[in-house]
Amino acid sequence: MTEALSDRRPAPSLERLLADLVPPPRFSEARLENYVPDPARPSQEDAKQRVTAFAAELAAPRGGFLAKLRRRKSGPARGIYMDGGFGVGKTHLLTSLFHAVPGHRVYGTFVEYTDLVGALGFQKAVDLLGESVLVCIDEFELDDPGDTLLMTRLIRELSDRGVAIVATSNTLPDALGEGRFAAQDFLREIQAMAERFEVLRIDGEDYRRRDGVTEISALPEAEVSESAASMDGATLDGFDTLLGHLIRVHPSRYGALIDDVSAAHVTGMHGLTHHHDALRFVVLVDRLYDREVPMLVSLADAAAAPGVLAELFSEELLRSGYRKKYLRALSRLASLTTDGGALLHSGTAGAAS
Template identity: 85%
Template structure:
């Protein structure tokens, strides 16, 4: 019987949480050498050069014995904040930096760090992360006041210990939280965090569109069902039950939920109008994308191939989460392209 994601309730151990603090499979081979800037957008080359210099500085000696004696405590470290639209290579640069630096370093998404703090407690997490040379934070988003206070404090105290921090986001650090909660109430904390970063703005077009991936392809529902039932290690879910299931699993565990899944199949897809459903689905798409899991979807009752339009309502796309939703649409288009490729002659057998 085909398994569904709805059947999975992951409860990763602390060891698993720590082991996951590395770049995801999609970016395992990302290096500064294979980051190819778009000549039409010079900021990409500038960001590459600045990240390269930052990596070299982290690897440079910090002075001799006398310098260590004079240094009573580490100087606050400056970090880099990679800001820009989706698909311009921010995550590629972040993972490349991780691979370029030697010594203890960690890499995770924003929600993975908040989950780690929840599992360990703030002080223990701080002490653990404080042993690192470099902390990489991908998808930096402050969606609620609690996360704002937690992450700004964590970054400030890690920086005070001399830990270099590099983050990616679609929002400038002093604008985090705008349109989502009363950011002005937390302006002091946000500004204190922002002062620790050098902001590198990266312009450009979504590379997935440059590669010809633009539309979220859908398939007839019977075809998606047949594929899900015949493919080894695949999952098959109905969209609405899947959305309900996502409310029962912490977003930081969505990665564990798709462990060893060869392809994800979802039938009955339709548009979303509420942030709580949409934001959880965005995180699931991000984890599917990171782990390179091909995805096949069908519209509710569809009997012919088509294109999924209006996954996020116009109201959602006007909100403070606009860039996050647009990134998800781009990534889902890429995943469904990979999913459609599985149905070409011989592809499903190879996947098995």
Template identity: 70%
Template sequence: MTEALADRRPVPSLDRLVADLVPPPRFADARLETYVPDPAHPSQAQAKERIGAFAAQLGRPRSGGGLLARLRGKDTAAPAHGLYLDGGYGVGKTHLLASLFHVAPGRPVYGTFVEYTNLVGAMGYQNAVELFSSASVLCIDEFELDDVGDTLLITRLIRELSDAGVAVVATSNTLPEALGEGRFAAQDFLREIQSMAERFDVLRIDGEDYRHRGGDVRTPPLAEETVREHAAATDGATLDGFEDLLAHLKEVHPSRYGAMIDDIRCVHLTGLRTITDHHDGLRFVVLVDRLYDREVPVLASGTDVAEIYTGELLASGYRKKYYRSLSRLASLARDGAALAGV
């Protein structure tokens, strides 16, 4: 009988959560040399060059804290400088961030905004500061600006680590409808980090979503019989009814979703429907992110992936998460359809 994700209740240790602070399997081999800029968007080549230059200066001594500090007998270095990669979905920001991690000297640390907030919650703020204070660079993918509490928490963490000499590089997304409005997401980011805004250089990366040129995320659902038959014939597969999965996600903390899909080669879902509730939607977003990170294909019957979130959710304050999820889920569903020969 095919296993169900709804039967999995992982309890990862704190050591496991810390060990996971590296680029996910999808970007394990990401390097600057393998990032191919789109000639139609020069900002991509410029960002690649800037990331390389930034990596080269990591670990170098920073200038002291000025004359006043020296007169007081304090050998205080200036706060570490950081980068913010701003752009739409699928333009290569995560590839560049992972590439930086792989060439950074010392002890780089990599995680998504959600992973950092979950870890700080699990181990305590001061323990997190001590853990990360020896890092050469803190890479934060998918910086979220829609949760005030979490944003303030990570902002405080960035400030303390920057003061301790840890460089910070973050990515976030510009909404599709804001792509022509300049540094839309960057302005939000700099406003939220307030007193540290001068410590970040913004790199704007333009371009189209490489997963869906033209923005099309429509992915026709598979027949339920096809989904079930493929699940039964595939080693390492799971099979869940969509309602059962949503109910299960309520019982598992999002920080454990990565462990929940350990050793899973392919996810099968029946009865996919439009999600109307934010709580269900945001939990499903986290699951899609973890599946995408690990390159786990999804075969689904029911509604079209493009209709997974209501217009109300897509227009809400969490819309960046939902749009990113649409792009990633469509990519995984197309991978799944290819496996099924559709």
């Protein structure tokens, strides 16, 4: 019988949380040398050159304890904040920096760091991360007041210890939280955090769109179910059942939720109208994308748009403060379903045992 993601109850250990603080498989080979800027977008080349220079600064001899003490007295460490649309190479540059810098460094998404603080306690997390040369934060977002206070304080304390912090986001630092909660009430904290960063604005077109991947491809339900039954390590879920299960699993555990999954099959996919369902599904899509897990999906109403899921997120959702998150998810989901279709028709999937 094919396993379902909704049957899984991941409970990653602290050791697992720490081990996961590395770049995801999709970006394991990302290097500054193979980041290819779009010639029509000078900001991409500028960002590459600045990140390259920053890597050289961090790789320079640090001079032992006395030099570290002098750095602390001279002021907090500066970091880089890469802002721009989705698919312009921010994560590629971030992971390239991680690989270019020697010494102890950590890499995680925003939600992975908030979960780590929850598991360790704030001070212990600061002490642990404070031993790093570099802390990389991908998908930096402030979605609620609690996360705002926690992450702004974490960044200040790590910076005060001389730790370089580099983050990527779809939102400029001073605009974090806009349209999501009463960000003006936390303006002082947000601005104090933003002062620690040099902002690099990276323009460009989503590279997945340049590759011709623009639509979320859907298949007949019977074909999705048959595919799931024929593949080792595949999972099969109804869309609504999966959404219900995601409520009971913390988003920081979505990576563990898809451990050893070769392809995720989802039937009955339909449009979403509420943020609570949509945002959890966005995180799942991000983890599937990071781990290069193909998706094969069918629609709840295939007759409405044969072969293509036209509107996953409602117009109201797309007009909200989370618009960029939703658009990124659509782009990544299109890529994942394209990979799923290629896997299905390649004839390379292993027979189920």
